[in-house]
Amino acid sequence: MNKILEIENLNKVYKNERGIFDLNLDIDKGDIFGFLGPNGAGKTTTMKIMTGLMKQDSGNVKIFGYNIREDFERALENVGCIIETVEAFSYMTAYDNLKYVSRYYNNIDKNRIDDVLELVGLHKYKKEKVKGFSLGMKQRLGIATAIINKPKLAILDEPLNGLDVEGMLEFRKLIKNISEKENTTFFISSHLIHDVELTCNRVGIIIGGKLLNVDYIDNILMSYESLEKYFVREVEKNENIQNGIIK
Amino acid sequence: MRIFKMALLNEIDKVLKKKKTLVVIIISMITIVIGQLSIIGLQKGLNFATVSLSSFPILILSFFASTILLLFTILITIDLFSGEFNSNTIKITITRPISRFKLFLAKTTSILIFISFNLLVLFVTSFVLSIIFNNGSLSIGKFLDLVVAYLVTLLPIMAIAMVIILLANLIKSSTMVFFISLIIILLFKGLEILFPAYSSLLVFSMLDWYNLWLSDNIQIFKIIREFLIMLSFSIMLFIASFYIFEKRDF
Numbered sequence: 001m002n003k004i005l006e007i008e009n010l011n012k013v014y015k016n017e018r019g020i021f022d023l024n025l026d027i028d029k030g031d032i033f034g035f036l037g038p039n040g041a042g043k044t045t046t047m048k049i050m051t052g053l054m055k056q057d058s059g060n061v062k063i064f065g066y067n068i069r070e071d072f073e074r075a076l077e078n079v080g081c082i083i084e085t086v087e088a089f090s091y092m093t094a095y096d097n098l099k100y101v102s103r104y105y106n107n108i109d110k111n112r113i114d115d116v117l118e119l120v121g122l123h124k125y126k127k128e129k130v131k132g133f134s135l136g137m138k139q140r141l142g143i144a145t146a147i148i149n150k151p152k153l154a155i156l157d158e159p160l161n162g163l164d165v166e167g168m169l170e171f172r173k174l175i176k177n178i179s180e181k182e183n184t185t186f187f188i189s190s191h192l193i194h195d196v197e198l199t200c201n202r203v204g205i206i207i208g209g210k211l212l213n214v215d216y217i218d219n220i221l222m223s224y225e226s227l228e229k230y231f232v233r234e235v236e237k238n239e240n241i242q243n244g245i246i247k
Numbered sequence: 248m249r250i251f252k253m254a255l256l257n258e259i260d261k262v263l264k265k266k267k268t269l270v271v272i273i274i275s276m277i278t279i280v281i282g283q284l285s286i287i288g289l290q291k292g293l294n295f296a297t298v299s300l301s302s303f304p305i306l307i308l309s310f311f312a313s314t315i316l317l318l319f320t321i322l323i324t325i326d327l328f329s330g331e332f333n334s335n336t337i338k339i340t341i342t343r344p345i346s347r348f349k350l351f352l353a354k355t356t357s358i359l360i361f362i363s364f365n366l367l368v369l370f371v372t373s374f375v376l377s378i379i380f381n382n383g384s385l386s387i388g389k390f391l392d393l394v395v396a397y398l399v400t401l402l403p404i405m406a407i408a409m410v411i412i413l414l415a416n417l418i419k420s421s422t423m424v425f426f427i428s429l430i431i432i433l434l435f436k437g438l439e440i441l442f443p444a445y446s447s448l449l450v451f452s453m454l455d456w457y458n459l460w461l462s463d464n465i466q467i468f469k470i471i472r473e474f475l476i477m478l479s480f481s482i483m484l485f486i487a488s489f490y491i492f493e494k495r496d497f
Contacts, residue, residue, distance in 0.1 A: 073346055
């Protein structure tokens, strides 16, 4: 298997003593990895470190073999991401926002920008300023900026936030489509178990900043009725271990 | 180098797409025209003031360097730093394959380019109006003096911009950065009045240092001293601001 992402002993502790603790994780090429955990579990912190928005206290993150601390530009060359919330320059048009982002990559021409706008269903609004966009439209633009460079790894933090049911269905279809056609590996965080089960092929559960377990969804569903049952079982197991330590 | 160029292009593009850039340039031009018309009125009506062809652009420079140009520099600097931190749009750029140093350098360079551009607009507008309305002849030497005066004013404004960059990295609120910048500028102006003997050591008092270059007896050592003070001040602030920018979590 080709390792796309390697996280080794990653630590980041906030002043309130929350954060992520000794996180180890490998993502292989072609995975649609679901990073599942409740709000405040450490998903966004991990993703922020991966994409350079935050500095870790210790540990390493390697993307395509490049350490983000030592060779950030090469590590991020083939990465697309949405972290926490979709951001766009409100005084620019949708097209100009994509043009802005595309300058950081090689060989993205006008056609690619048009294609991506078409793919996310924003082509007819491409000359409109983002300040007039609805939440769903902004989310689509966020997805467009995340895939504009045909990333080999897409890191998406709670990408379904703000999408209606139809948008969610389209989004899932889009992920599967891109994964198959462009062989993109996905790292998607979510607190919605059902979404992870439907979208991803591999899942990692994070609670209280600690990664509990990582497994393929097919394997899980052979032993458990649903991902939800597996999640509950893993959380209980973790609580028992913690209680055992306390006792 | 390609990434730096693209980042610079993006930073310039952002400033150009903001309405306030156009507004500031229009205000600058209108103010110059009003200034010129007032001078004509004073000259013809009251026979009060005489402004020559070569002195009008200098008059404009002395007024703008400590008012509109300074205000424009503060606004642009705040937009490119704390403005983006507050709106979270900084995330769009930080998560791209560009090191924080290159991004910081691109933002700082774009501010330098915009100060230069604004000075160019002021120079061209005031010079053209002066040719049309003011009397007197202009030798090549005098013309070069004007060019030098506008060119060297770039340095003190950039030094002040470095103070704003530091504030914009230290303080989260854009409004706070704006008011603290104004307070610091006023404070230094006060110090300049209270302690005139030390004014040549205060960077905020050096906005009119172009006068040193225009003097008949050029004081080369004073020019070098003020140049080195502004340069070292700017370098120190650049390093301090970058340190904060590099360590910052978004």
